[in-house]
Amino acid sequence: MLGPRMGSLPEVQQLVGEDWVRLYDGQLSRSHLAEAIAWAAAPRRPLSMKPFSWPDIAKQTLGFYKSLNPHARNLLRMSTAARNRKI
Numbered sequence: 517m518l519g520p521r522m523g524s525l526p527e528v529q530q531l532v533g534e535d536w537v538r539l540y541d542g543q544l545s546r547s548h549l550a551e552a553i554a555w556a557a558a559p560r561r562p563l564s565m566k567p568f569s570w571p572d573i574a575k576q577t578l579g580f581y582k583s584l585n586p587h588a589r590n591l592l593r594m595s596t597a598a599r600n601r602k603i
Contacts, residue, residue, distance in 0.1 A: 518552040520544070531567040535560040 519525045521539040529537035538555050540548045566572065 518548070518556075532563060532565075533561070536563050 517528075517537045519537070519539055521541050525537065525539055529539055538552055540552075
């Protein structure tokens with residue numbers, strides 16, 4: 517993938533590697549395209565999409581929400597216990 521060094525693209529490059537994401541600075545130019553064509557033709561390691569797997573994203577999201585409220589675990593336990601008592 518060829519893209520500008522901005523937004524989330526540097527993070528994507530960090531996650532999947534420079535073998536798969538090539539970034540450029542400034543405006544896209546003919547030299548950027550020529551270099552990218554040569555780069556794209558080079559052999560590379562297999563692409564790992566593990567950083568983008570739904571289970572991993574779910575764990576990270578849940579961890580983030582829990583970090584916002586350190587009492588979240590206790591509240592979840594209390595809620596589950598209350599539900600179990602009603603059954």
